[in-house]
Amino acid sequence: MSEAKRPLPSAKEHDTQAFWAATRNKEFIYQQCKACHTVIFYPRRHCTGCTDGELEWKQSNGQGTVYSFSVVRQSYHPFFRNQVPYVVAWIDMDEGPRILSNIVGLAASDKEVSIGQRVTIEWEEHEALSIPLFVTID
Amino acid sequence: MSQERIAAIVGIHEYPLRDVGGLMSPLQIKAACAAKALEDAGLSWADVDGLYDAGDGGGAMSGLNIAEYFGLKPNVIDTTAVGGSSYEFHAAHAKRDIAAGKVRVALLTYGSTAHSNARAIGVGGQGGGNHHPADVMETFAGATLISNYAMVAQRHMFEYGTTSEQLAEISTATRYHAMRNPDAVQAMEDLEFLDIRETTIEDVVNSRMIADPLHLLECCMISDGGGAVVIASAEVAKNCRKAPVWILGSGEATKYPEIGGDLTTSAAIQSAPLAFSDAGVTPAEIDIAMIYDSFSITVLTLLEDLGFCKKGEGGAWVAGGKLRFDRPAEGPALNTDGGGLSSNHPGMRGIFLLIESARQLRDESNAQVENAKLAIAHGNGGMLGSRHTAGTIILGRD
Ligand SMILES: [Zn+2]
Numbered sequence: 001m002s003e004a005k006r007p008l009p010s011a012k013e014h015d016t017q018a019f020w021a022a023t024r025n026k027e028f029i030y031q032q033c034k035a036c037h038t039v040i041f042y043p044r045r046h047c048t049g050c051t052d053g054e055l056e057w058k059q060s061n062g063q064g065t066v067y068s069f070s071v072v073r074q075s076y077h078p079f080f081r082n083q084v085p086y087v088v089a090w091i092d093m094d095e096g097p098r099i100l101s102n103i104v105g106l107a108a109s110d111k112e113v114s115i116g117q118r119v120t121i122e123w124e125e126h127e128a129l130s131i132p133l134f135v136t137i138d
Numbered sequence: 139m140s141q142e143r144i145a146a147i148v149g150i151h152e153y154p155l156r157d158v159g160g161l162m163s164p165l166q167i168k169a170a171c172a173a174k175a176l177e178d179a180g181l182s183w184a185d186v187d188g189l190y191d192a193g194d195g196g197g198a199m200s201g202l203n204i205a206e207y208f209g210l211k212p213n214v215i216d217t218t219a220v221g222g223s224s225y226e227f228h229a230a231h232a233k234r235d236i237a238a239g240k241v242r243v244a245l246l247t248y249g250s251t252a253h254s255n256a257r258a259i260g261v262g263g264q265g266g267g268n269h270h271p272a273d274v275m276e277t278f279a280g281a282t283l284i285s286n287y288a289m290v291a292q293r294h295m296f297e298y299g300t301t302s303e304q305l306a307e308i309s310t311a312t313r314y315h316a317m318r319n320p321d322a323v324q325a326m327e328d329l330e331f332l333d334i335r336e337t338t339i340e341d342v343v344n345s346r347m348i349a350d351p352l353h354l355l356e357c358c359m360i361s362d363g364g365g366a367v368v369i370a371s372a373e374v375a376k377n378c379r380k381a382p383v384w385i386l387g388s389g390e391a392t393k394y395p396e397i398g399g400d401l402t403t404s405a406a407i408q409s410a411p412l413a414f415s416d417a418g419v420t421p422a423e424i425d426i427a428m429i430y431d432s433f434s435i436t437v438l439t440l441l442e443d444l445g446f447c448k449k450g451e452g453g454a455w456v457a458g459g460k461l462r463f464d465r466p467a468e469g470p471a472l473n474t475d476g477g478g479l480s481s482n483h484p485g486m487r488g489i490f491l492l493i494e495s496a497r498q499l500r501d502e503s504n505a506q507v508e509n510a511k512l513a514i515a516h517g518n519g520g521m522l523g524s525r526h527t528a529g530t531i532i533l534g535r536d
Pocket of ligand 1: 033034035036037038047048049050051052053054
């Protein structure tokens, strides 16, 4: 029996394919409207702030702050069941986007995280893309 | 417009079993409940001219096959499918369609075999999908459904000092009610609950942590089940078997993750004022609060957003057992059937919120609040901690 793998995003979905393509170079990109400056995340083709704005891609510095989190202690998913306990978190990137991800690299025994904790991306490399996981920084 | 009597719940039925042993399909449960609810109203299949369906059993295009399955020829088909709050949306739409003269008798049904299918709803890996952009962005993180709600609780605790002991009040009140409901007690036996009794705050906070900060006894059960509700025009309601339970107000809303969004506030903040203004009543007047209890934090958040107390004060507000049915002077009774936590949660619980509200306003509940006059049924569909829908219905008796 082969070991279960992390479920990876489709690299072909129309709205999000550019985001995932950039992760190959370990870049976290997001969109902002040139006309009304609305930040869009998750990625889309249209501006949700105005009807005629053109979106441009910007690059995040890869750092953010924990908005909330949970320690998952039970999962039946073939991959995640072997990861428990693991930390899921909503992270506010410094440029605005709020992303759902994992905080990794914590001691297995405590999984000590707190809201407001500063974090930075640690890329998990896969064949066609990289996954933005996070580690804590001081 | 206040307290207008246009449409009423005239028939109800909740499927009594929570474990059908794989012997019933969702469609069969829906039909069985529909027949019983029509009988309860003193009506029959032929009276139904409006059909409301969330696709449980019949799939995404249930509008194409559900009338045939029931043998109906409805003039209105509404297949609003917004998760567990679908039935509050359906009730709102049924009233609207009745007010417009398009419908006289509306039928809402629900059937699910989530337990028999052994669907690990709460702790399964999220995300079946790799099609919607939101799924593509989030599935990799492995957030279980429970952890989605747990992150709301974590933020609520951080911002307002809410405690696990306060959240546990939701669980103990619903269990207190469940122990008075024979179907709920049977449900807990059939679903092999370990310790079937009234619980204490200590029981809840000492139960196993599933996703911090939510414990096992703060999570709903996964049952089989279903139900049906018949809603009729005032003219039809006059001749029904049971006293009418009027739909006085409704509100609908949705909420989703946004940059800088507040995780501690739900879509109810938008739907509740609409419903209360429709009905011309205030939260202080509500006797019965049927609030979607997928998890303890769902109820705490919704009590605040529905206006029973201020944002952030829910923890203190629920303390001391005040949500119990035998404390009417202290506020509304919560989920008097035992809720999703201790009676019935086959995946989309919204229809039971309408059913138990109607029971209370007909004096038929197992945890009857004396002289209950006004009930609120609030459904939360989808996931509280990300994208969800809110359906608020306010109900009153004659
Ligand atoms: Zn714009």
